[in-house]
Amino acid sequence: MLAQINQREVSRVDTPSIQPGLSPAHKVRPLVESNDQIATDPFLLLMEDWFPIGVFDRHPHRGIETVTYIIEGAVDHYDNHGNSGQIAAGEALWLTAGRGLVHNEVPANDKPAHLLQLWVNLPAKSKMAPARFQEIHASTLPVRREDGVEVRVFSGSSGSAVSPTSNHAPVTxxxxxxxxxxxxxxxLPAGYNGFVVVLEGDGKIGASQTPVAAGQVAWLTRCAEESNVSFAGGDRPMRAILFAGLPIGEPIVARGPFVMNTVDEIDAAYAEYRRVGQGFGAL
Known part of the structure; x- marks a missing residue:
């Protein structure tokens, strides 16, 4: 007899509100906040932004990966390692800050952008890894299709659809x-911590079919073994993104755009950035 696969439930549903941003033209919705990083491990935060050109300037990162998913519009990106490119709606930029980089993401074609940005923690062994970027374009995405279902795989796998995206911290x-x-x-692999962001429509998630709708975030129960999570259609077509990853379980010290394991490491990051400025992490 085959072993029964564990079924995930929804542990809670959050309905975050839209808040004022850095300017009158900037709106933000904190979908995952950074105030309980044990509960959200390996994820540090997830923000939904609506913004025009000029809201964000060049800024550094160290010790994390950022995942930028474009909902509407397009974004031009560049960094101090000489990388640049553009990602459009339905595409993503997977950026490994590692030991450090300075970058910016700017709405393309003079039009505002609507996006999600997720910060993923890096394990201590990878916090000083070389910086890199991975553009995940719609034309190259692995896709799983079933009756009434399309699953686009940005990282990890779904059935036989496997993404080539590289992770320092395993993420689906x-x-x-x-x-x-x-x-x-x-x-979902054993031990993964996960949540679902509903972008459009409505449906039901989990073995008990918890109802969810656009703008909500559904956190899944934990499971130490291999498991799966069920989705059922609602009254309207649903578009949602599932993020899941293996918790790291290491100390976290975060200050601004730097996330390390100790205060000394944070102090060293700021000292290096003040010393070399826009050349931070480029060597």
Missing amino acids: MVEILLQPSATFRQE
Whole structure:
């Protein structure tokens, strides 16, 4: 007899509100906040932003990966390692800050952008890894299709669809497009901590079919073994993104754009940035 796969439930549903941003033209919705990093490990925060050109300037990072997913519009990106490019709606930029970089993401074509940005913690062994970027374009995304279901795999896997995205901290990121009559199950590796962001429509998540709708974030129960989470269509087509990752379980010291394991490491990051400025992390 085959072993029964554990079914995840929804542990809670958050309904974050839109808040004023850095300027009158900037709006932000904190989808995952940084005030309980044991509960959200390996994820540090997730913000939803609506912004025009000029809101953000060049800024540094160290010790994390950032994942930028474009909901509407397009973004030009560049960094001090000589990398640049553009990602459009339905695409993502997976940026490893590692030992350090200075970068910016600017709305393209003089039009405002609407995006999600996730900060993923790096384990201590990878915090000083060389910086790198990975553009994940729609044309190259692995896709899993079932009746009434399309799953676009940005990282990790879904069924036989496997993403080539490289991670220092293992992460599954899949976008799920679900029609009202459809059902679907996404497998999750043992121990992964996960949540679902509903971008459009409505549906039901988990073995008990907890209802969710656009603008909500559903956190999943933990499971030490291999498991899956079920999705069922609601009254309207649902578009959602599942993020799941293996908790790191290490000390976190965060100050501004730097996330390390000790205060001394944070102090060293700021000292290096003050010393070399825009050349931070480039060597």
